[in-house]
Amino acid sequence: MTSQRYHQHSNDSTSTNIEILHLDTGLFTIQDIPGKGKGLIASQTIEPGTCILSESPLFTTENIRSIETTENDLAKEVQALPKDLNLAFFALHNNYPREGSPISNIVRSNAYPLGPTSGIGAIFLAIARINHSCRPNAQQAWDPVAKKETVYAVRSIQIGEEITLSYHNGGTSSQRRADLKEHFRFDCTCDACSLPAEELAASNARLQKAAELDEQIGDSKRVHLTPELALADCKTLLGIYQEEGIADTRLPRLYYDAFQICVLHSDQARAKTFANRYRALKVLAEGPDSLDAREIMPFARKPATHESFGATKKWAASLKQIPKDTDPESFERWLWRE
Numbered sequence: 001m002t003s004q005r006y007h008q009h010s011n012d013s014t015s016t017n018i019e020i021l022h023l024d025t026g027l028f029t030i031q032d033i034p035g036k037g038k039g040l041i042a043s044q045t046i047e048p049g050t051c052i053l054s055e056s057p058l059f060t061t062e063n064i065r066s067i068e069t070t071e072n073d074l075a076k077e078v079q080a081l082p083k084d085l086n087l088a089f090f091a092l093h094n095n096y097p098r099e100g101s102p103i104s105n106i107v108r109s110n111a112y113p114l115g116p117t118s119g120i121g122a123i124f125l126a127i128a129r130i131n132h133s134c135r136p137n138a139q140q141a142w143d144p145v146a147k148k149e150t151v152y153a154v155r156s157i158q159i160g161e162e163i164t165l166s167y168h169n170g171g172t173s174s175q176r177r178a179d180l181k182e183h184f185r186f187d188c189t190c191d192a193c194s195l196p197a198e199e200l201a202a203s204n205a206r207l208q209k210a211a212e213l214d215e216q217i218g219d220s221k222r223v224h225l226t227p228e229l230a231l232a233d234c235k236t237l238l239g240i241y242q243e244e245g246i247a248d249t250r251l252p253r254l255y256y257d258a259f260q261i262c263v264l265h266s267d268q269a270r271a272k273t274f275a276n277r278y279r280a281l282k283v284l285a286e287g288p289d290s291l292d293a294r295e296i297m298p299f300a301r302k303p304a305t306h307e308s309f310g311a312t313k314k315w316a317a318s319l320k321q322i323p324k325d326t327d328p329e330s331f332e333r334w335l336w337r338e
Ligand SMILES: C[S@@+](CC[C@H](N)C(=O)[O-])C[C@H]1O[C@@H](n2cnc3c(N)ncnc32)[C@H](O)[C@@H]1O
Pocket: 035, 036, 037, 038, 039, 092, 093, 095, 109, 110, 128, 129, 130, 131, 132, 133, 184, 185, 186, 187, 188, 189, 190
């Protein structure tokens, strides 16, 4: 039962109950953040790959029968909660305070899906307090084995720094801000959106370029006919992500794209290297149970077993061709075919 996972202080009071019902990780506290409501602040330095939270759902939306019954169906879930958790639910942020249906509005404002393809959402009391950043330092994922939502650090987080997730997929600051306003009704004040004008313009130019590169990399005809250009695009995109401090899901996806390009053209050596980089980032951001990390494993061992392997023999290379005892710079030049 979820209530067993929360530690209750003796000075319980309704107005502060999210602060007194906390997961006892010692890694963060829930505090007021100017202009953002509440948020999570690191209580100590948190290294990338650290599990910050692993939280069971308070309840899920799986018992909603229809759009018309949503409010009543969710009300049953909320009423079934113990008193302290019921109060903690009602203390969560509501993006739509003047629009009726209070319970479903709190759910809409705070739920996370149970995995990227799931239609079921869930409320996680502590994770719901994590604010958005367009350059998040943490990432959430549904762990289907533990049946918990996890939050892992994807960058080094300093003591006193806010722990952030991304509610959004990227783009330039004006695109991001417009989308966040439309879907979540707030004006983003994250570090990336609050850069001084000149830095913001430079960041936007880089992100515009990143969007173009991403589209080019997704062009399958180009990947078939001129893979060297597609791989070079991946490398340029990686440089942009590094410059921008982007360490979220976009980074492993880039390595997955590079893996696919190499697999298609029979390069087992580079495909294996890219698959391993993808896998390492997935484990870092989602933990050892990461489904994506497990799914790539057989292809990281034997890229030739992948269904797209060998569409052409243009880059045919065996696993033995992975350079050994090479300095990191030469290895990177080999990897990106420079
Ligand atoms: C899921 S809640 C996050 C926790 C919330 N701050 C609270 O007090 O419970 C999402 C809401 O937090 C605020 N928020 C989150 N990220 C923000 C950001 N980058 N800039 C401004 N407000 C933000 C907005 O009000 C948003 O609707």
